[in-house]
Amino acid sequence: MERLPRWADVFLVPFINLLLAFFVSGLVVLAVGEDPVKAVWVMLKGSLGSTAGLGYTLYYATNYIFTGLAVAIAFHARLFNIGGEGQAAIAGVGVALVLLAANWPHWMLALPFAIIGAGAFGAMWAAIPAYLQARRGSHIVITTIMFNFIAAAVMGFLLNGWLKSPRTQNAESLPFPPGAHLPTAHELLAPLGIGFSKSAPLNISFLLALLCAWLVFLLLWRTRLGYAIRAFGQSESAARYAGISAVRIIMITMLISGALAGMLSINVVMGEQGRLIKEFVEGAGFVGIAVALMGRSHPFGIVLAAILFGMLTQGGFELLWEMPNLSKEMVLVIQALIILFTGALDNMVRAPLERLFLYFNRRKEGAV
């Protein structure tokens, strides 16, 4: 049976999904008495129309690239890691411990250690569900989502106890030393003569995210391990027959996945907040699932999808700003609709489209 041509698979299907999502969201906007065309315009302008908006869009996109890659690499081994939320939160503890341990003289020195801290803690949090899956057969969907709740409780415990800053009533750690401050887009681009908004939190972690995307691509399609992961994902029994150890693949894939999710905390905890706060992940772990689905689990697609979701997050805030009739719950509904259409209802568009292409191909063949 013939499948979709590649351009249709990669671009046309997501595009139609997006149009459908915007159409239904438009009906919602219309229902509360606002102009849907203006709403789309506000979202586009707010997320791309200024360096401040762009800075926030790419800042959120950085988070989604990390969590999207984390979900995608697990997908390739047919593991459904929905614990990105918890892995990123615990990784934040790793970053905080590293950065509070010393008075860092320069970010270039602090960053590698912070990356190790984030990766190690994120991977550790993924290791337990991975072990339970590999050795005991406990389903990874159940264990990873339960570990999100455990992570939230651990964070609450630490930030109200050992890590709590005595200076404030809020549950947060002490601020990190100034030497651990990551350069923002403003600071990086100013020497080049490019003016970038000072307030946007976009920082060097964005480049780290692109690097991670490239490394994941190399790993999956250019190494033996990547081949083993994909082979295991395609058919576990065939992979076993070929001598690939299931336990090893599950463990390694989940450790990489947890470490990737953990990188989010470099962007948020080290790059933006400069201290550890309780709920800094804010759903990015779950958005990563939608990003990976929309990006077809390919790093390039994930980067594009992550930027789209970054636009949604930032544009949603602009909607709140420009259109007072839309409450924050309404904006959440619009964001959720877009995730629903692009992520969950993917096959609704794909299947008819496949049939359509098949039909035209047959006619072409018939004519010849």
Place this chain on the structure above:
Amino acid sequence: MTLMKKILGATAALALSAGAALADPAIIYDLGGKFDKSFNQAAHEGAERWAKETGGTYKDVELQSEAQREQALRRFAEAGFNPVVMTGFAFASSLEKVAPDYPDTKFAIIDMVVDQPNVRSVVFKEHEGSYLVGIMAAMASKTGTVGFIGGMDIPLIRKFACGYVQGVKAANPNATVIQNMTGTTPAAWNDPVKGAELAKAQMAQGADVIYAAAGGTGVGVLQAVADAGKLAIGVDSNQNYLHPGNILTSMLKRVDVAVYNAFKTGPELETGIHVLGLADGGIDYAMDEYNKDLVTPEMLKAVEDAKAGIISGEIEVHDYMSDNSCPVE
């Protein structure tokens, strides 16, 4: 590149020119949301009252995430809004970072002290009002057991609890007070389901009057208490109307007054620490047509006596936050 620069430059110029024309006040609500029927709503009412009286306009925004605190502060300051008011102590760290970048903008933060030259910090003597409603709770209770449900477990909420317990014990030294906190994170301000569960648990232990100092969570407490036919005490806004006949009174924390005052003075806002209490009407208890049948003349007299005593200095209510401890349990 040059075209890109031009476009960016044009949008920046546009933003600046738009900003220069404005000197409207602005308000940012905390994660509980504008219509939490409590703390944030009180702030909203203050802003609305100012708008109605002066015919002025203001801008407000509700937050969806932590990263947006700083974003919203900067957006307002850059757009030329002045003063910028925010409700809730959780803004403190963000404000400390943002305030020095915009020395010409005045900020006002409620419930927290931020030591910056362009910031007004408004704090309330919640312990005084909690003391008064504690007296009413003890007198209205038939079982001799009353409850307290707090939002997030922080010194500020313990201050409410401590004042309340002191009031209860002043009216009935043998009374028992059951205390619960909803959680340890900002989400505890907006969890009415858990609030209702805690209220049911306290009523199972014999509590028949429950004081909720928990923002949006309190809505669930009041509902559960009203469903069980017991008495509840509201907080921040006047919540008596929510369940007439089941809400004994509300401890009023006039966040609306703080917002109204800040809006009214405009950019000439005096900075520094402002403390509002019973004496200046910043703290009070609510009496209206919804609860007049619940409050007996003896209760009213006891409360009014205590209020006069606190204002004159005869009665001193211990402030938990002065030494992070409470003399009574």
